[in-house]
Amino acid sequence: MSAIADVARLAGVAKATASRALSGRGYVSEETRLKVVAAAREIGYVASPNAASLVTGRTKSIGVIIPFISRWFFSEVLESMEEALLAEGYDMTLYNLPAASPERDSVFEYFLARKRFDGVISVGVALSEGEVDHLHRLGRPLVGIGGPIRGVPTIAIDDVAAARLATEHLLSLGHRDILHIGGNQADEMDFKVHSQRLTGFYAAMHDAGCRTDGAFYPCEFTMPGGYRVGLSVFADPRTRPTAIFAASDEIAIGLIVAARELGIQVPADLSVIGIDGHPYADMFRLTTLEQHPRRQGRLAVATLLAELASPAIREESDHLTVLPTNLVFRSSTSGPRSPLGG
Amino acid sequence: MSAIADVARLAGVAKATASRALSGRGYVSEETRLKVVAAAREIGYVASPNAASLVTGRTKSIGVIIPFISRWFFSEVLESMEEALLAEGYDMTLYNLPAASPERDSVFEYFLARKRFDGVISVGVALSEGEVDHLHRLGRPLVGIGGPIRGVPTIAIDDVAAARLATEHLLSLGHRDILHIGGNQADEMDFKVHSQRLTGFYAAMHDAGCRTDGAFYPCEFTMPGGYRVGLSVFADPRTRPTAIFAASDEIAIGLIVAARELGIQVPADLSVIGIDGHPYADMFRLTTLEQHPRRQGRLAVATLLAELASPAIREESDHLTVLPTNLVFRSSTSGPRSPLGG
């Protein structure tokens, strides 16, 4: 494969000149620039980023650490980031980061330590103090999605506020007998989304003077998880509410499937509201709070590239950019028809 | 950051010795090896893969080209490959490859040309002759998932056979009035999955002496896509079949949701079979043919690493490893209850 020396020889200039011409850094006469570019094209020259980064320290590649690839929110973020990065000429290297484990440590101690990237985006991972230090010590900018990280700009939605908003929507329709079905604190995801959404729910209910004991059912954070809990909760008329705030659209959809299977009409007999803006929301008539994963992804990339451009900002970059959630109405929420419990 | 020279100095040996001790290549006495390793740990030395690959040509990184990140099959493959690669110390760099477009070309001409990886895995992408040449010219092994690529080992299921099997299952239950709902040839995915599954369906139907005109309805290859077609097909009793072979589980689920919404009992009134082995199959009582994305991913990685280990194989590696599909019974298929059309 051709090296810059070949280009230089063909163009009749020195390696240094060819380098300047191709990279755009440093003075080159327009005439020689054209000659060099032509020569490069002729032999199909593509610079070796390895060699370049060895001297510049820049790799034109960014690392992404993420706990899941196949869950909707995460894959959506990933896809949007990939698009944005590719457009800027960056590679994206993926590190699937499990919860605390030897593999997790190896990502930090080995993979990330190799410094093959100019920056890191952490998606939905609450980094430990030690891990943040580790990353900072690499001297590479870091941007987060999903929740606050000390000394790191982060993009997120306000989970407490979103949960409160969703619950208040149901309350405003006249519901009093509302259940929250969401993640278990035990297998909490990072940034405590589960507890935060529960907190927002309780807050709204308390403010409205509603009872909350027995109003929360934990479930696995998936569609089948919601389905299973739905089957058991709806089977007993005594535990059947008039409305449900589900911690995610996937859970909400599982609940709707279970309800329909038991002959409960949604939204007629039961109102359901979720969070995410999942593409399936429409076909299940689900009202939802969009959290715009793609926008979060693009914003994270933009933030990272900005830091890369002017590292000066780094010192004081400790802010959390909170994206507003949008309430998207479909037809799954309506007033209570025949309140059974309140 | 510390370089190997620092380690060498601290251990009181030469750079080369330190390199040998750390990489395990070449003779080093156990005693010095320990000294070097201790020194490396002491200063937290991690080798720069950039510098190493500059001389060895190996990068310990593999590139993945893939058309979608957020569709179930693809994200599942991705996640399994990431796991397998990480375990072997490889980075995974992602290139989201759209259909023919300038961005697609740029992936080949710029990103892949940078040769930042030891090999490439192509997932669900039918590469053009030119693109295959392009990759071969890089001198890096290439492995595919999803369908045959000239001169490249590939892992796939046999789409025609799978479709035939699914259809025959319905036929064996006594159904005659079977519809196929699947992807449109117009926006065909790579490797012609759409047409191949249609072909398998037609073949089984013809063999059983069933009519097939009007038996195929195209739809978008998603859950909402199946839902929309389901609503229109099921609304008219004249077009309502006793059984359906859906080209994917997502389509199948959309169909089931639509059917239920129209008061059609699944599986009582309508049998549905899909392909994929989607995790939601159970909650929708869907019978499906598993195509094991995770196994395909792991196999692709293993194949690539094997080629990396002994490049000799490369010349004659033109085979297609066809993975068997497993019929997974849930409760969505049963004999016809009240055949309307046959």
Add this chain to the structure above:
DNA sequence: CTGAAAGCGCTAACAC
């Protein structure tokens, strides 16, 4: 504006 030379961090020959 361009060229020559040094060197990024590492490994591979080849001496010793």
Add this chain to the structure above:
DNA sequence: GTGTTAGCGCTTTCAG
């Protein structure tokens, strides 16, 4: 077994 030397492909002083 270990050290010395050269050089991977590029960018970047620093002269000219």
